[in-house]
Amino acid sequence: xxxxxxxxxxxxxxxxxxxxxxxxxxxxxxxxxxxxxxxxxxxxxxxxxxxxxxxxxxxxxxxxxxxxxxxxxxxxxxxxxxxxxxxxxxxxxxxxxxxxxxxxxxxxxxxxxxxxxxxxxxxxxxxxxxxxxxxxxxxxxxxxxxxxxxxxxxxxxxxxxxxxxxxxxxxxxxxxxxxxxxxxxxxxxxxxxxxxxxxxxxxxxxxxxxxxxxxxxxxxxxxxxxxxxxxxxxxxxxxxxxxxxxxxxxxxxxxxxxxxxxxxxxxxxxxxxxxxxxxxxxxxxxxxxxxxxxxxxxxxxxxxxxxxxxxxxxxxxxxxxxxxxxxxxxxxxxxxxxxxxxxxxxxxxxxxxxxxxxxxxxxxxxxxxxxxxxxxxxxxxxxxxxxxxxxxxxxxxxxxxxx
Numbered sequence: 375x376x377x378x379x380x381x382x383x384x385x386x387x388x389x390x391x392x393x394x395x396x397x398x399x400x401x402x403x404x405x406x407x408x409x410x411x412x413x414x415x416x417x418x419x420x421x422x423x424x425x426x427x428x429x430x431x432x433x434x435x436x437x438x439x440x441x442x443x444x445x446x447x448x449x450x451x452x453x454x455x456x457x458x459x460x461x462x463x464x465x466x467x468x469x470x471x472x473x474x475x476x477x478x479x480x481x482x483x484x485x486x487x488x489x490x491x492x493x494x495x496x497x498x499x500x501x502x503x504x505x506x507x508x509x510x511x512x513x514x515x516x517x518x519x520x521x522x523x524x525x526x527x528x529x530x531x532x533x534x535x536x537x538x539x540x541x542x543x544x545x546x547x548x549x550x551x552x553x554x555x556x557x558x559x560x561x562x563x564x565x566x567x568x569x570x571x572x573x574x575x576x577x578x579x580x581x582x583x584x585x586x587x588x589x590x591x592x593x594x595x596x597x598x599x600x601x602x603x604x605x606x607x608x609x610x611x612x613x614x615x616x617x618x619x620x621x622x623x624x625x626x627x628x629x630x631x632x633x634x635x636x637x638x639x640x641x642x643x644x645x646x647x648x649x650x651x652x653x654x655x656x657x658x659x660x661x662x663x664x665x666x667x668x669x670x671x672x673x674x675x676x677x678x679x680x681x682x683x684x685x686x687x688x689x690x691x692x693x694x695x696x697x698x699x700x701x702x703x704x705x706x707x708x709x710x711x712x713x714x715x716x717x718x719x720x721x722x723x724x725x726x727x728x729x730x731x732x733x734x735x736x737x738x739x740x741x742x743x744x745x746x747x748x749x750x751x752x753x754x755x756x757x758x759x760x761x762x763x764x765x766x767x768x769x770x771x772x773x774x775x776x777x
Contacts, residue, residue: 383493383733390726396761399716399728401543401696403577403609403664403752411651414659424650427643434639437463437615441649445617448652453589456619462629463645465637467573467603467616471495474569474599474618475535477632478625479504483534486527486566488519490698490734490743492543495571497736499537509536516689517545517698521556528564535567540587541574544734544748545698546691548578551585555593562595567625572602573616574694576661577752579668588619596622604648606695608660613651615644664752668695671751671758678762685769688749695752698730700745704773709745716747722771723764 391397408425415421442458449456464470471494479485481503487496489508500506507527511517524536536557541548549557561568570587578584588600603616618629650656672691679686684704691697701710712729719725727750728734730743751758 381493381497383728386728386733387726390720393724394720394726395724396757396764397726398750398753398758398761399726399748400750400753401574401694401748402606402611403667403695404754405611406609406660408647411656411660414663415655416659417655421650421655424646427646430642430646432642435642435645436638437461437617437640437645441645441652444649444652445619448657449586449619450589453585453591454619455591455621456588460619460621460626462618462626462633463640464601464603464616464618464633465640466614467571467601467605468494469614469637470601470603470616470618471569471571472498473629473633473636474601475499475502475537476636477628478567479534484529484532485535485537486524486533487537488539488542490542490544490730490736491537491539492571493734493736495537495539499535504534505532511542511545511547513689513698517542517547519549519553519557521553521560524557524560528560528566530564533564533566535569536561538568538570538587540570540572541577541693543574543694544696544728544730545689546694546696547689548580548584548693549587554585554587555590558587558590558593558595558598561597562593565597567597567599569599569601572600573606575602575607577607577664577668577695578693579665579672580692588621591621596620597625598622599625604651607664608651608657609664610647610651613644613647615640615648667755668752670755671753674755674758674762675749675751678766682766682769685772691751696748696750698743698746699727699749701747702745703776705776710772712743712745712747715745719765719768723768725761725764725768 412418412421442461445461446456446458475498479502483504485499485504486507599620604610604613686701688697688699716729728748730746735743
């Protein structure tokens, strides 16, 4: 096995995070305490009782039917036909993605992967030994996905899987409902499994909430798999619980078999917390809190970028919790060296962002994300303000340095 995965993003954040005064290189919403979830609940006493773990038996669990049903109800069942039996509970989204890819892929399989994307979604099939093709999002067209490019990448009879991330990390964009339907129809024509990581769903910053990739049952194609967890939209990275959803019984059998020999069981405590968090008592209020924060912070970042347009630009995110900001020389318009930029920003201002060239430039061509950094906007608003103030000071100093 090749073991090419190097996890540069994780290494960058964990090595620099403890020394930063403002971390805006991550991707989760602010971490919630159990007490805060109780305060957000529409029925605090019931939620408090659900979190009373003193008498809970710490037995083995694969994620029981109550949790499976609760997860299934996140989706529009009239469009998805997803029921409890269509959900597999996993050890976070990391476990979900691992189970999907390791159980279905083998060396030599051809895989098409959206690009840029969260690194492990691309690195795992590479590590398996798959032949990779990169479905490049177009930065000149709001990071759009080109269906003609997708069709051209398909190798009939050999392409096994299409990997998507919707909402997308690091671009902060999303696939519309109609585009999803066209993608599924293309995959159906060639019998390709669609694996869509939806960990940032349902953080959409548009007037309409697009469908989940699983919510197209009317297209009569069951080889669609979605994965997710509580880490990003719900601010519960410490609850290591995620899930896989698919209508395909054959794929369910493959996932269940692989999980049995790797990470079959989950924490009963995590199961209890997840079941309550995803209930109708807690879920709406948690999401509304994070929607409001995202809107306020997006406006702050957009104002900052407008003010410093000579030195930075982005495609304003329509979803998720991150954006892909490009920094440039104010005189020439050429992209900066994003790795050195982020190192100097961290050294001088203690503001931590994630440089694209080391954290997301993972494909078959290097240098295409030069100057870009991932900026995290679902942080506490005070943190966002502090980061932008210090970043503004740094950009002014960069101007003087480049005179």
